[in-house]
Amino acid sequence: CxxxxxxxxxxxxxxxxxxxxxxxxxxxxxxxxxxxxxxxxxxxxxxxxxxxxxxxxxxxxxxxxxxxxxxxxxPPPPKPDPRGFGALDACDYERSFVFKHGRPPGFQHCAAFGDPHIRTFHHDFHTCRVQGSWPLVDNHYLFVQATSSPVAEGSNATVTSKLTIIFKNMKECIDQKVYQAELDNVPSAFQDGSVDGGARPGGASLAIHELVPGRHVEIRARYIGTTISVRQAGRQLSFSIRAAEEVAGAFSEEEQDLQLCVGGCPRGQRLSRSPRGRGRAAADAARALCREMLPVEDAYFHSCVFDVVTSGDANFTMAARGALEDARVFLPDAGKIHIFL
Known part of the structure; x- marks a missing residue:
């Protein structure tokens, strides 16, 4: 066979x-x-x-x-190693999954952008009032923490000003690697200056790619079937992830129970997306501005309107636009890209 x-x-x-x-x-x-x-x-x-x-x-x-x-x-390209499924293949999650199960793996998508707005792995959509540091992802393979601060003095709305991503040590594949981005500092390397997973046999299965210098990087973790996008648009950072279902669900509910990508914002930290505080004219102007970038009036559009009205910064249209672009690339089912509130 x-x-x-x-x-x-x-x-x-x-x-x-x-x-x-x-x-x-x-x-x-x-x-x-x-x-x-x-x-x-x-x-x-x-x-x-x-x-x-x-x-x-x-x-x-x-x-x-x-x-x-x-x-x-x-026709497929010739295989460089005729000896079968070896150690390096173990650091290629998708190949390994197909070898074991006879089918491709499933994937999930999460994003945090703007105020921040959270799109969870389960397609829930929340706007959060979360100051300080909160975990977006916390599982056996990966830890992602977002640090938020007020978008303006006296405002309940916040934006992500710092992202910390830890790729945990994994057997023959990678050494532990830490990536950290802050406003006006979106580096194209890990904290130790490296751009891959280190000297282990599967070190190349983790790599950083700079897409827009100082503004947009993509981190591809092939060994866990995961890709992460980090962007800066205006005065905020955005985070998007495409993770294998098995990886996204690899956590202990007792010890890793708070993950915004899994459960969304805690109920006491959720905000209404109705724009307030600057009047009808400001809301109408924001809607016109957001419609130029986001013609479909879905959750991304309404998040854009909320952010522009709350902050007074037109650059927030780029945050919602970037999150939508990531969703188009990362979501396996194109029919789930748009969420209507």
């Missing part, structure tokens, strides 16, 4: 895909995956991984609205 070869070819075809144009390429890869399983059906008839893959393909075809007829993905 050669189902593992089908699985690995599908992963190789889809791993590099990003952005809004990935849909057609994913469908092509799924059609190739389906064709590969049909070729090996006779020898794999009693194999559980084979049947899991077949059902997984059906679900993914429906999820991505793929037709059964159409172009297929090109």
């Amino acid at each position: 050669k189902i593992l070869r089908c699985n690995s070819e599908y992963v190789a075809a889809t791993l590099p895909l990003r952005g809004p144009a990935r849909g057609a390429a994913v469908c092509a890869a799924l059609r190739s995956y389906s064709r590969c399983t049909r070729r090996t059906a006779r020898t794999c008839r009693g194999d559980l991984a084979f049947h899991s893959a077949v059902h997984g393909i059906e679900d993914l075809m429906i999820q991505h609205n793929c037709s059964r007829e159409g172009p297929v993905a090109g």
Whole structure:
């Protein structure tokens, strides 16, 4: 039975895909995956991984609205190591997951931006009054803490002014790494000056990529199937994450019970998103400004209006716009990008 070869070819075809144009390429890869399983059906008839893959393909075809007829993905590149699944593959979460389960992993998305507004892993959307330091993510692999301060003197609204991200030590993959960003200081390296996971065999499975100098970095943690985006827009920092479901859920409820990405803001720290304090004219002007960047009146649009009215700073339109751009890249289901309040 050669189902593992089908699985690995599908992963190789889809791993590099990003952005809004990935849909057609994913469908092509799924059609190739389906064709590969049909070729090996006779020898794999009693194999559980084979049947899991077949059902997984059906679900993914429906999820991505793929037709059964159409172009297929090109042939996979040759494998550099013919000896099979080795130590370095253990530091590639997606390949490892497919090898073990016969299907790609699921992913979840969380974001914190603007006031801050929190989009949780479960698609809840809150606006928070959280001064001081609060954990966004706290699990066995990763810790993310946001530090907030008032957006203006005397205001209940706050913005994220500092982000601390700790990638925890993991066997042969990475040394513990700490990334810290503050207003006007979004570095393209970890605190120790390195840009990867260190000298261990899988050190390259953690890497920082600077997308806009001093304003936007992306940290790719392949060993845990996770990508993090950190941006500065105006006088605030934004955080977005795409995490494997298994990784996002790897925490103890007794010890790691407060995570804004999991449970959202505590009830006593939630704010109404109705803009107040500057009058109807300011709200109308903010709506017009936000509509230029965010034509769909969803949670991102209303968060933008709230932030512009509260702060008086038009740069906050870029915070909501950046969060929406991250959602388009990070969310596996395009139908869940927009949240309507």
